[in-house]
Amino acid sequence: MARWFETHLPKIVLAPSFIAVLIFVYGFIGWTAWVSLTRSKLLPKYEIVGFIQYDRLFASPRWDTAMTNLYIFGGMFIVISMVLGLILAILLDQQIRVEGAIRTIYLYPMALSMIVTGTAWKWILNPGLGVQAMVQGWGFENFKFDWLVNPDMAIYTIVLAAIWQSSGFVMALFLAGLRSVDTEIIRAAQIDGIPTWRVYTAIIIPSMAPIFLSAFIVLAHLAIKSFDLVIALTGGGPGYATDLPATYMYAMAFSRGDVGQAASSAMIMMLVIFIIVVPYLYSELRAKND
Amino acid sequence: MARAVTPQRKVINTALAWGVGLLIFFPILWTILTSFKTEAQAIADPPLFLNFDWTLENYAIVQERSDYMRFLWNSVIIAGGSTLLGIVIAVPAAWSMAFVPGRWTKDILLWMLSTKMLPAVGVLYPIYLIFIKLGLLDSRGGLVVVLMLINLPIIVWMLYTYFKEIPGEILEAARMDGAGLREELLYVLTPMAIPGIASTVLLNIILAWNEAFWTLNLTAAKAAPLTAFIASYSSPEGLFYAKLSAASTMAIAPILILGWFSQKQLVRGLTFGAVK
Numbered sequence A: 001m002a003r004w005f006e007t008h009l010p011k012i013v014l015a016p017s018f019i020a021v022l023i024f025v026y027g028f029i030g031w032t033a034w035v036s037l038t039r040s041k042l043l044p045k046y047e048i049v050g051f052i053q054y055d056r057l058f059a060s061p062r063w064d065t066a067m068t069n070l071y072i073f074g075g076m077f078i079v080i081s082m083v084l085g086l087i088l089a090i091l092l093d094q095q096i097r098v099e100g101a102i103r104t105i106y107l108y109p110m111a112l113s114m115i116v117t118g119t120a121w122k123w124i125l126n127p128g129l130g131v132q133a134m135v136q137g138w139g140f141e142n143f144k145f146d147w148l149v150n151p152d153m154a155i156y157t158i159v160l161a162a163i164w165q166s167s168g169f170v171m172a173l174f175l176a177g178l179r180s181v182d183t184e185i186i187r188a189a190q191i192d193g194i195p196t197w198r199v200y201t202a203i204i205i206p207s208m209a210p211i212f213l214s215a216f217i218v219l220a221h222l223a224i225k226s227f228d229l230v231i232a233l234t235g236g237g238p239g240y241a242t243d244l245p246a247t248y249m250y251a252m253a254f255s256r257g258d259v260g261q262a263a264s265s266a267m268i269m270m271l272v273i274f275i276i277v278v279p280y281l282y283s284e285l286r287a288k289n290d
Numbered sequence B: 001m002a003r004a005v006t007p008q009r010k011v012i013n014t015a016l017a018w019g020v021g022l023l024i025f026f027p028i029l030w031t032i033l034t035s036f037k038t039e040a041q042a043i044a045d046p047p048l049f050l051n052f053d054w055t056l057e058n059y060a061i062v063q064e065r066s067d068y069m070r071f072l073w074n075s076v077i078i079a080g081g082s083t084l085l086g087i088v089i090a091v092p093a094a095w096s097m098a099f100v101p102g103r104w105t106k107d108i109l110l111w112m113l114s115t116k117m118l119p120a121v122g123v124l125y126p127i128y129l130i131f132i133k134l135g136l137l138d139s140r141g142g143l144v145v146v147l148m149l150i151n152l153p154i155i156v157w158m159l160y161t162y163f164k165e166i167p168g169e170i171l172e173a174a175r176m177d178g179a180g181l182r183e184e185l186l187y188v189l190t191p192m193a194i195p196g197i198a199s200t201v202l203l204n205i206i207l208a209w210n211e212a213f214w215t216l217n218l219t220a221a222k223a224a225p226l227t228a229f230i231a232s233y234s235s236p237e238g239l240f241y242a243k244l245s246a247a248s249t250m251a252i253a254p255i256l257i258l259g260w261f262s263q264k265q266l267v268r269g270l271t272f273g274a275v276k
Helices: A002-035 A052-059 A061-092 A099-111 A114-125 A131-137 A154-179 A183-191 A196-207 A209-225 A228-233 A245-254 A259-289 B007-034 B057-066 B068-099 B105-115 B121-134 B140-164 B168-176 B181-210 B213-218 B226-233 B241-261 B263-270
Strands: none
Touching: A002 A259, A002 B068, A002 B105, A002 B121, A002 B140, A052 A259, A061 A099, A061 A154, A061 A209, A061 A245, A061 B007, A099 A154, A099 B007, A099 B241, A099 B263, A114 A154, A114 A228, A114 B007, A114 B226, A114 B241, A154 A209, A154 A228, A154 B007, A154 B263, A183 A196, A209 A245, A209 A259, A228 A245, A245 A259, A245 B121, A245 B213, A259 B105, A259 B121, B007 B241, B057 B068, B057 B241, B068 B105, B068 B140, B068 B181, B068 B226, B068 B241, B105 B140, B121 B140, B121 B213, B140 B181, B140 B213, B168 B181, B181 B226, B181 B241, B181 B263, B213 B226, B226 B241, B241 B263
16 A cells, blocks of 8 residues: 555655646636527527627627737737847847846836836826826827827727837846857857857847747747736726736626627637647657657 | 946946936835925926825825725735745745655646646635635634735745755755754754745745735635735826825835845745846
8 A cells, every 4th residue: 555655656746736727727718618608698598509708709899909909919919029029138148247127127027016116107198297297297288198088099008008018028037048058169159250140130039049939938928818908007998998808808797798809709719819829849758759 | 147247338227227217216216205285286287296285195195084094004914924934834844845755746846836827816715705605704813824825936035045055955954963853853954944945935925915816816805815905996097196195105105214224135936036
């Protein structure tokens, strides 16, 4: 008995985590999928009627806005964070003094709750108080920076705050990548007299391809899940101009009493994440099993 | 990329890097500064930078009006409780995967990590219903369990990467000397695993401390932690910048200080082990 216990112990102690994740994630997603196929309104119903919730969802202008916002927000957020992150990583790789402290400062926005740091952003973006008021105070009376209250521009304030939050994180990932490039190759290139920018574009950056992919995956799933940012800065407003899928789902479930719509929107978000993450996991697994 | 940098370039680069650092830190700094202003000075035009009358009245008012200590206590219990519970469940799992790997270990690990990428909205409503049924809505115990489950994959992953760094030869040597499983765990592994466990605890406390999605949705007045408190405070738009800043400063101070004194763990934790 004791022998059996010792040989099977690894499996026994792994089981609680395995089962917890299995039920908590897949069990409940299954529930959401089921409800998305019913006529649930204020309370969930369990009689399957087909895809009417999805028909309603795709016909809804508010969902349309949320998805358009996701494309604008996600696209700009991912591209700009990666470019800034790379530039910052190259800068920090030039033998900066007290690098540890500066890395920590760059990472602080990621370590702090956006709900809380949103306080400062609301001040900065407030036309009557922050940047607009300050620049106008310097004598530039016509300067305008009213994105926060302008329905066409409000989504860009969310992009701005999201980039602020994540570029330090992307920098840290890229910095680790830069440090892992073989220094022999770089030295050889320098002896051959190849200019520094060519060394970066032709040798260093291409060899960091796997890190670009990881950074992309992390940023993409953060973009799709974004919730705190919108709640902290605009609450989805003006109107529903800055709704993202997560806040749409939240509004449907808790303030509009439309559980069916909430469930179907959650399933669409899930689908988008699967499309991005599954190929990545598949390639990771193949790489590791080889 | 290691290469020679002239001293002059080095000074310029350092100045540039610190300049960017200041820019990034500005919103945080501004919140801290504003918390020491009066309400009128907080919305002064043009903005006041350092030349204002420093005051502590905002902190006193926030505490008096909203019972800040209760929210802080909720945050401490929820973050600490979910972390402890998670560690208790995850340490054996990570130990098993790091030291007794089977055929499917890598797959299980990646699968667990992948669930962390799924949007929380997919599981929100069923959990909400279960909370109503069990009377867990607005209770600290319920949140402890949910946040533990949410972060469990991360805890397992982080512990695994740390445990992997413990050399297997040491275990073999201990076994050669006749150590049983109990001695091996207690006297050989535990002392070497403590630093990794400590960093994982730090990361998870930060994640749980910042959690807003679940705390906003599953708490009301009784069990609300600081994130929910700040969110509720900011609803009357623009009127209470100084007080809101004071409350915000109190909410971020523990993380700022904790992070500063454990920079290495912070960087490694936030990048999920990618940066060592």
